[in-house]
Amino acid sequence: MTQQKYDAIIIGAGIIGNSIAYELALKGCKTLSIDKLGGSGFGSTAGSCAIIRLYYSSPEGVALAREGYYYWLDWPRYLKLIDPAGMAYYKNTGAMVYKSEHNKNLVPVMESLDALGVGYLELTPEDMKRYLPNPDLHSFHPQKRMDDPDFGQPTGDSVNGAVYVPESGYVSDPKLSTHNVEMAARKLGSDFMFKTQVVDILKKDGRAAGVALKDGTEIFAPVVVNVAGPHSYLINRMAGLEDTMNIKTRALRVEVAHVPSPEGVDWENTGVITSDSDTGVYTRPEVGNHVLIGSEEPACDPLDYVDPDNYNENFTDQLKTQAMRVAMRIPDLPIPTKEQGLVDLYDVSDDWYPIYDKSDLPGFYMAIGTSGNQYKNAPPVGSFMSELILYCEGGNDHDKTPMQYRMKYINHTLNIGFFSRNREINKDSSFSVIG
Amino acid sequence: MQIYVCIKHVPDSAANISIIGKNSIDENVNFLLNPYDEHALTEAARIKNNLPGTEVIAVCLGKADAEKTLRSALAMGADRGILIAKEKNYDSRVTALALKAAIEHDGKPGLIFTGKESIDEGGMQTMFRIGALFDFPVATNVVKLDIEADRAVVVCELSGGITHTYEMSLPCVMGTGRGLNTPRYPTFPDVVKSKKKPVQKIAFTDLNIKASLAGMRVIELKPLYQARQPKEIKGDATVVAKELIRILKQEAKVL
Numbered sequence: 001m002t003q004q005k006y007d008a009i010i011i012g013a014g015i016i017g018n019s020i021a022y023e024l025a026l027k028g029c030k031t032l033s034i035d036k037l038g039g040s041g042f043g044s045t046a047g048s049c050a051i052i053r054l055y056y057s058s059p060e061g062v063a064l065a066r067e068g069y070y071y072w073l074d075w076p077r078y079l080k081l082i083d084p085a086g087m088a089y090y091k092n093t094g095a096m097v098y099k100s101e102h103n104k105n106l107v108p109v110m111e112s113l114d115a116l117g118v119g120y121l122e123l124t125p126e127d128m129k130r131y132l133p134n135p136d137l138h139s140f141h142p143q144k145r146m147d148d149p150d151f152g153q154p155t156g157d158s159v160n161g162a163v164y165v166p167e168s169g170y171v172s173d174p175k176l177s178t179h180n181v182e183m184a185a186r187k188l189g190s191d192f193m194f195k196t197q198v199v200d201i202l203k204k205d206g207r208a209a210g211v212a213l214k215d216g217t218e219i220f221a222p223v224v225v226n227v228a229g230p231h232s233y234l235i236n237r238m239a240g241l242e243d244t245m246n247i248k249t250r251a252l253r254v255e256v257a258h259v260p261s262p263e264g265v266d267w268e269n270t271g272v273i274t275s276d277s278d279t280g281v282y283t284r285p286e287v288g289n290h291v292l293i294g295s296e297e298p299a300c301d302p303l304d305y306v307d308p309d310n311y312n313e314n315f316t317d318q319l320k321t322q323a324m325r326v327a328m329r330i331p332d333l334p335i336p337t338k339e340q341g342l343v344d345l346y347d348v349s350d351d352w353y354p355i356y357d358k359s360d361l362p363g364f365y366m367a368i369g370t371s372g373n374q375y376k377n378a379p380p381v382g383s384f385m386s387e388l389i390l391y392c393e394g395g396n397d398h399d400k401t402p403m404q405y406r407m408k409y410i411n412h413t414l415n416i417g418f419f420s421r422n423r424e425i426n427k428d429s430s431f432s433v434i435g
Numbered sequence: 436m437q438i439y440v441c442i443k444h445v446p447d448s449a450a451n452i453s454i455i456g457k458n459s460i461d462e463n464v465n466f467l468l469n470p471y472d473e474h475a476l477t478e479a480a481r482i483k484n485n486l487p488g489t490e491v492i493a494v495c496l497g498k499a500d501a502e503k504t505l506r507s508a509l510a511m512g513a514d515r516g517i518l519i520a521k522e523k524n525y526d527s528r529v530t531a532l533a534l535k536a537a538i539e540h541d542g543k544p545g546l547i548f549t550g551k552e553s554i555d556e557g558g559m560q561t562m563f564r565i566g567a568l569f570d571f572p573v574a575t576n577v578v579k580l581d582i583e584a585d586r587a588v589v590v591c592e593l594s595g596g597i598t599h600t601y602e603m604s605l606p607c608v609m610g611t612g613r614g615l616n617t618p619r620y621p622t623f624p625d626v627v628k629s630k631k632k633p634v635q636k637i638a639f640t641d642l643n644i645k646a647s648l649a650g651m652r653v654i655e656l657k658p659l660y661q662a663r664q665p666k667e668i669k670g671d672a673t674v675v676a677k678e679l680i681r682i683l684k685q686e687a688k689v690l
Contacts, residue, residue, distance in 0.1 A: 337467050337511070
């Protein structure tokens with residue numbers, strides 16, 4: 001009989017995978033993280049805008065984001081370590097979220113913020129001018145593609161106003177933050193294997209029993225966790241679980257534009273995060289006095305689901321479309337001819353909410369379908385996933401009696417059954433990166 | 436005065452470009468305005484600001500999708516555009532003949548700009564060929580330009596950073612270099628306006644460019660693979676700093 005060296009194997013060393021490894025290690029488990037790429041956070045974590053914001057379409061989403069925020073504020077103490085490679089840090093900028101029909105004028109978000117005692121300002125369109133350089137606050141909804149002759153033509157006199165949440169910002173370096181967690185986990189005895197590809201999930205006696213690697217090696221452990229990001233559906237397929245879940249995941253190709261700030265504006269130091277559901281884009285200030293621009297998946301834009309191992313890594317018109325949507329709002333925004341930005345993947349679930357759950361294969365767990373909106377939640381997700389694993393391995397039936405997670409920083413209990421693989425599609429979702 | 440700016444639709448250098456067959460590239464990547472041409476357009480717009488009555492016309496020999504690049508030029512300040520629509524790629528001899536024919540047909544050039552080179556082929560011939568066809572003087576890698584009543588005073592940068600200052604009669608042809616200006620990027624209103632500016636389309640075949648035995652074509656393209664060769668400098672901070680300064684001065688020659 002093979003001696004079991006590891007208590008758990010974690011497939012994927014992104015921010016969430018590493019957080020699960022660290023939290024399991026804190027609970028005394030010996031973990032092995034395996035990643036196909038060369039280091040922690042080299043996959044879709046590296047492409048994350050790492051925005052720490054509180055607006056989600058569900059109260060559960062808002063509460064989890066609020067809990068995550070405290071971990072980022074408390075980063076070195078949470079990890080109990082100073083990484084020689086440097087520590088990622090949280091930079092506060094504030095976030096301004098536009099009210100629109102699409103987000104029910106943020107009424108549910110404000111209710112959730114009130115319930116958690118989070119401060120915010122409700123802004124009239126006139127108030128919004130304080131947060132943006134020389135803005136055009138006409139309404140442009142519904143969004144259009146650039147080749148539409150009405151692209152950029154106002155459709156209404158004014159946007160509906162906004163909600164400004166001062167306690168919002170971003171993490172300086174998502175890849176470094178993932179390395180920080182790796183170092184913290186290693187200090188507790190966790191192992192990491194990079195440039196290593198899992199090709200099969202081993203089973204024994206109706207349970208997950210480990211993984212097989214591309215070079216033929218088999219590694220055994222009673223617990224296997226799929227945190228493979230955009231490759232999550234492929235790992236589920238290896239485990240024979242793809243068709244056993246109500247909610248599915250797929251790899252979605254997305255582009256993020258990177259443009260300079262308007263002339264004379266120090267956006268790096270004075271800019272806020274914006275989420276503009278009227279034009280369908282979000283922005284974040286970036287070092288070098290730039291603006292990062294992502295898409296909120298407006299209905300007119302096709303969703304580009306791809307093979308995560310073979311997709312177009314070049315920019316398309318989508319990048320410029322996103323930049324132009326911000327430029328409608330900020331007419332002084334320069335649009336360079338030579339586009340800059342990045343192309344990366346989201347692991348999107350059917351309702352853009354994650355799956356944090358066990359599976360139909362005992363011993364096999366999933367933290368997948370993060371849909372581009374879970375970076376901020378990684379530390380508390382690591383915490384409750386580790387508790388969920390111990391809960392299920394302890395003989396509890398999470399499907400029948402979902403685990404209730406007592407948050408650490410805020411006085412709130414989260415029903416982890418909310419993230420079930422077998423939930424009905426959450427119709428309150430924004431069906432976008434907003435979650 | 437009419438200023439003609441010859442622009443080129445080139446593949447984005449940030450794209451993953453692959454070679455098809457032996458002598459062409461997969462054109463299914465993002466194309467944009469040749470970066471050196473941005474300096475030409477910015478300079479033309481500056482001259483127009485100082486000389487009321489000036490018209491800036493962007494001219495491009497390209498396939499149908501080059502209109503996108505021509506619109507970028509209009510957003511950067513050109514008043515109108517001329518697209519010479521081609522079906523296949525031509526050498527710089529034919530390119531210059533086509534640009535000359537289109538410009539001559541359109542108006543009376545007071546100045547003709549090109550970028551000093553294109554980032555895809557880098558032939559560095561087009562400005563000289565256009566100059567020769569028109570019998571105009573030509574300067575290239577122009578880093579400073581002053582237009583006076585009937586002459587241009589230009590500073591050109593040669594290799595090693597040496598500069599020469601010339602006086603040129605007008606009309607003349609300028610190949611613009613990076614040092615000339617900082618391109619002014621368009622804003623949303625510029626892009627909206629550019630969509631309404633006129634673009635005249637001429638078929639390459641309508642220019643009646645005579646066939647000739649003279650010409651050149653690409654036989655083979657080879658990708659350049661660059662391997663990084665990192666070198667560790669060992670020692671304490673003082674030693675490392677001294678060695679770094681020596682390398683920057685003597686090897687990289689940037690100090």
